[in-house]
Amino acid sequence: MPLTLAKIEELAPDQAALDAARKLLRVQTWPLLAFDGAGFLWGECQGSGASPYRVVVCEDDGGAKCSCPSRKFPCKHGLALMWLRADGKADFVNAARPVFVEEWIGRRRGASAAPKEEPRASMAAEAPPPDPKDEVKAEAARERNRQAREASILAGLDELDRWLADRIEAGLAAFPATAAQKCEKFARRLVDAKAGGLAARIEQFPSGMLALPEALRAEFALEAMAQWRLIAQAYRRREELPPLLAADARQAVGWTLTREALLAEPTAPRAKGRWLVVATLSEAQPDRLRRLETWLARLDEGAPAFAVLMDFVPLAGGASVGFGFSPGESFEAELVFHPSQAPLRAIVAAQNGATLRDRSAALAPRRDLSGALDAYDDALSLSPWLGAWPLATRDVEVRGAGKALWLCDATGPEALPLKDDAAAPLVGAGTISMFGLWDGRRFAPAFAETALGRWVRP
């Protein structure tokens, strides 16, 4: 996709980065400007140091890499290189990719990543063949580790049962007052037991609970503990469960799949189609990582209808780390979903063609609010420890009731309380189509098509 100034603006982490990039638009600052004709640009930007910074940019998805120490992403050098290209005033020479570009492409994930087979083949030609004995030993070590972790997790789940029984004995009404300390302490024990997924749920529970009015906290604790108990039980009985539900339980406890393993997983659902980016969310996690979620809605018929791409970056990078996509963009891609009864988390296996910002790619939900809630109930039945679930619904209105806002079915009785007042500008906007996340209690609106145009959560 040709880079445009509008796209560069979206990619920029802030206005300061754009202003700084503008100062680098002098061609004299760039001893090298080149492209390969396959969507990659690179250049060398003379900074204040002796050696220039090396910058690479992927034109298709706006990905960038620079050797400067900036924690902004993309940095001013990356933005300036894109800008020079978009302006068309600087001459880029057509050249073969240098090593630093090849290395970066080799490390990339996603649509523009280099095919993995080629480097492997060339390395295989040079590297000595692996010793079969070493491979057997390594496999045995992996198996021992896996078994040790399984045993450790099961012991941790037994501890969870005892901990829950203690909470029940005392009554859940008393739990919210001491939840922060108790959950933090017990989550550490589950981390030691190598059940990181479950530990994260328990650690994040107090912040979710404290966001609710006091009267609802005990009830919230009951629902959360029910999910923890269900996860523990499902994990113990995973051999008896359907494979996809067992996979859900494994993921909930903390087993992860690498990208390569997921791509090779035969039970992982695949979906080829056109996807509309409907939300980008960033959340700081207790493990000092920032979770970047890109929510997608499928524009053509087919299932799954929604997907979420998740990336994790260090919190130390600041909030300025950019998303690869922004709401309103659409692209054709094949997604591979993590195996699940209710598939949602996915990766882009292959993107076909460019990412477009085209107003004709509009959210057009097929369900009304009641139908969307029925779909949520179905998903909850299939995957009982489901978290926030995407709802896309047509014919709804945002209305106020006192200080709270509600998403109301324009014709039916259903209504969902909104999480905050971000959708206040939609009050009085008439009947709209809306996408958002429903956690069973509150709806977080993210994207809407209205008569006044498209609304995106700020």
Place this chain on the structure above:
Amino acid sequence: MTALDPKLLEAAAASLIAGRSRGAPPLDALFGAAAEGRALDALALAGQARRFRRPAPPETFDEADLVEDARAIVSDEARGLMLRLLTGKGADPQEAPARAIAFALEAKRLRPHPFDLPRLEAFVRAHAELLGATVLAWTTRGEEPRPSHFEPDAVDESNWLTVAPFRQAQFIARVRARDPNLARDMVAAAFPSLKADARARLLETLAAGLSEADEPFLESLAGDRAPKVKELAARLLTALPGSEGLQKQIDDFASRIKISKAGIPLRPTALELETPADVPAHFVHLWAAAAMSPFPLDRLAAHFSMSIDEICAAAKDDTPLLLALAVGAMREKRAELLAGLIRQAPLSWHFVVEQAIERNYENFSRRFNWPFFGRPDFLCAPEEVEPMCAALLQPEFWEMAPQPAAFRPLQTMLCGALPESVARKLLEAKFWREMLAKEEPDALTLTALASLTPKALRSQIRDQFSRAAPGYAARALLALDCLDSLDAP
């Protein structure tokens, strides 16, 4: 199935929340014979069952207040540019580009896109009165003062002092319209027991239907302990012809002016203002301008039996007096007189505009939303703008560039861009050429002047920026792009 009986699950949930000491969960009913030790399963079932419940909607929803707004929404292009210019780190809603955008929206009868209002919150709050009914409704949402439960529903003479100050003012305004003297007497009787803000609010209501009968009351306020009440009373007094209070203020001010005489016969040659001893040196200019603000220049000249031109000529060596006279000339829109005074202190033009326009504007716009109440008389009429601007801005005498903040009161006076002839003079001035030639020009000054440049000269200033050090004019160019997009048909 018995295990999923909703009533049983509810009972289990209630028991789990209360604690087992206050009632065990109905395990037998839920699990039958295999109930022993299944409290955790009861927890899972009861908790999970609740997750399928749907929220009960409120009994009634608020009626959406549909605001009638004849203004058109800005174009998509302008939307994007406005968001870039007016949001993000360092975007100040009071800086020159933001004000220029607000005035341009008012002039073009445009309004921001309603979906952008949360992101433009600081901007729309600062300039709500210029941005249309929708924006006004947005900025005042949920803020309307509601009567307390203890306040009476109907306000009358017997209970008006027990209600909130805004309702007191509403009531007095109604009485004033019906019986001006009664309203004044009620306010006068209540004054000693009221706080300064409430006193000022009530005094404002007396501006309607002002007559000579109000003079004794207004004069009595010369000694009010709140400066804003005192100032407001003095302003109302000036609106009364032949007010004795006003004459007293002129006499007081004139008594502080020392006159030196020379020549045959003796003629006044120099005026020197003696400020009170308790006015700090750096406040002398402000004090002089404030002290002279209530009365017209001609009344002062008459006091000395001189013409106003003679007064101005004699004050040339006393800067505070000179500037106070310039503020008076600005207020009375006497361009020729102003030009002569400004020539004595060319870089003090911003002080003059600030005292004559900006202070009034800030008070006025907060209280009255002037686009809806008509143009206030302290602003220049359209035909006065060009001569007044030319009198104020004399860049040929500037030895250095003005501070960027100096343009702010000017922008208020203009309610938009500079007249073309004045802008052309600025863009060709020496200070501007030197600024653009600098290795590190002041970006704020570039942005301020770009925001004031009229449409016809935007291509010229863009051309000048293209020769300036790159980067420093980035925000100025963004402001120009944004203003152009608002001017586009």
